[in-house]
Each structure stands twice: as structure tokens, then as C-alpha cells.
Amino acid sequence: xxxxxxxxxxxxxxxxxxxxxxxxxxxxxxxxxxxxxxxxxxxxxxxxxxxxxxxxxxxxxxxxxxxxxxxxxxxxxxxxxxxxxxxxxxxxxxxxxxxxxxxxxxxxxxxxxxxxxxxxxxxxxxxxxxxxxxxxxxxxxxxxxxxxxxxxxxxxxxxxxxxxxxxxxxxxxxxxxxxxxxxxxxxxxxxxxxxxxx
Ligand SMILES: NC(=O)c1ccc[n+]([C@@H]2O[C@H](COP(=O)([O-])OP(=O)(O)OC[C@H]3O[C@@H](n4cnc5c(N)ncnc54)[C@H](OP(=O)(O)O)[C@@H]3O)[C@@H](O)[C@H]2O)c1
Numbered sequence: 001x002x003x004x005x006x007x008x009x010x011x012x013x014x015x016x017x018x019x020x021x022x023x024x025x026x027x028x029x030x031x032x033x034x035x036x037x038x039x040x041x042x043x044x045x046x047x048x049x050x051x052x053x054x055x056x057x058x059x060x061x062x063x064x065x066x067x068x069x070x071x072x073x074x075x076x077x078x079x080x081x082x083x084x085x086x087x088x089x090x091x092x093x094x095x096x097x098x099x100x101x102x103x104x105x106x107x108x109x110x111x112x113x114x115x116x117x118x119x120x121x122x123x124x125x126x127x128x129x130x131x132x133x134x135x136x137x138x139x140x141x142x143x144x145x146x147x148x149x150x151x152x153x154x155x156x157x158x159x160x161x162x163x164x165x166x167x168x169x170x171x172x173x174x175x176x177x178x179x180x181x182x183x184x185x186x187x188x189x190x191x192x193x194x195x196x197x198x
Pocket of ligand 1: 007008010016065066068070088091092106107127131133154
């Protein structure tokens with residue numbers, strides 16, 4: 001069955017964005033995306049870098065409305081035209097782009113339905129609130145860790161997410177010269193099997 005993968009850029013202290021947006025990223029980090037995860041580059045970046053590769057990881061991307069609107073404010077109605085693109089919102093009434101599917105219902109129900117369909121894995125792009133709503137459905141984490149701490153910002157999972165410890169098994173890692181690290185973890189416990197510990 002295809003997996004839900006939270007593939008997300010994070011600081012060492014677990015923030016996906018600062019109060020004013022993203023942080024600077026090392027050059028070799030971009031090159032790693034181009035080589036390994038070309039499908040996760042938004043269309044303007046793919047065009048600027050002359051990337052045409054379809055990629056091998058994902059064919060579907062899920063976004064929360066606030067993350068989606070970052071591109072929208074820059075006039076980009078579909079940053080991922082090379083992927084099936086779903087945006088979760090209970091307030092948007094009409095999709096700004098015919099290729100972008102608006103989902104007003106429960107993200108958990110939608111993800112369970114998507115997992116039953118054939119295809120590559122499903123990329124949960126974020127942000128924190130949507131990731132918090134889908135916390136129990138995430139099968140794999142790919143943390144793109146910048147060698148940076150920022151002290152405050154938006155965490156990996158929204159503060160609205162419930163306290164729910166889960167174990168993860170390291171399944172891969174790539175450390176770049178800059179100190180950026182791509183670290184992959186598979187869920188070690190089932191969604192209904194809480195990890196124990198103290
Ligand atoms: N580091 C990275 O790789 C990365 C990736 C993506 C985003 N980000 C950052 O993340 C930040 C945005 O994250 P965020 O947590 O503020 O917002 P978000 O998760 O992107 O979007 C939140 C919105 O998604 C919709 N939503 C969330 N849960 C839902 C549910 N259960 N059912 C239906 N709709 C639901 C709601 O839209 P409505 O209010 O319309 O109902 C909600 O307001 C930005 O700063 C962005 O830069 C970072």
C-alpha cells in the first residue's frame with residue numbers, strides 16, 4: 001500500500017518555518033533535491049533549474065490551505081502541476097486552479113482513501129496544522145534538516161496536535177558537506193499502538 005510521507009524541511013530545533021517564513025538553505029541541499037527528489041521542487045524552481053525528471057518517490061502532494069496560499073500570493077495557483085495536488089480547507093469554496101483538488105472533509109478519511117488507490121507514495125508537504133491532523137496516518141518521516149537553530153517558529157506538528165508518543169525506526173540517512181542531513185524514519189508502531197516509555 002502506498003505510504004503517507006511527511007517530507008519536510010526542519011531546523012535542528014524542530015521548526016518548519018520561522019515567524020516570517022523559510023530560512024536560507026545551503027546550495028548542496030538544492031542539488032540533493034534535484035538529484036533525489038526532483039518531483040518535490042515547485043514548478044518555478046524546476047523551470048529555473050531546467051529540471052524535467054518526474055522523480056520516483058511521489059505522485060501526489062497534500063497541502064494545508066495556509067501553505068498553499070504562500071504560492072497563491074505569488075500568483076502560483078499550482079506549484080506542483082507534475083503531481084496530483086490536493087489542498088485541505090474548510091474555508092476556500094472554489095479551487096483557484098482546475099488541477100488543484102480542494103478537500104473540505106476529514107483529512108484522515110481522505111488519506112485512508114488515497115492509500116487504497118494505486119500509485120507512488122503521498123507527500124504531505126505540510127504545514128504544521130495539517131500534519132497535526134494527519135499525525136496518526138504518517139507512515140514515514142523524511143526530515144530535511146538544515147544545520148541551523150532558530151529558537152522559535154512553527155513546529156513540525158501544530159501545538160494543536162495531541163500528546164501522543166510514537167516510535168520511529170531509522171531507515172536511511174544522507175549527510176551533505178554543508179551539514180544538512182536527510183534522515184528517513186519508518187513508523188515503528190501501528191497507529192493504534194502507542195509507544196511506551198517515561
Ligand atoms: N519547512 C517546510 O518544508 C514547510 C512545508 C510546508 C509549509 N511550511 C510552512 O508552514 C507554515 C504553514 O503551516 P500552518 O500550520 O500555519 O498551516 P497549514 O497546515 O499549511 O494550513 C492550515 C489550514 O489547513 C486546513 N486544515 C488543517 N487541518 C484541517 C482539517 N482537519 N480539516 C480540513 N482542513 C484543515 C485549514 O484551512 P481552512 O482554515 O481554510 O479551513 C487550516 O487553516 C508556513 O509558514 C509555511 O512556510 C514549511
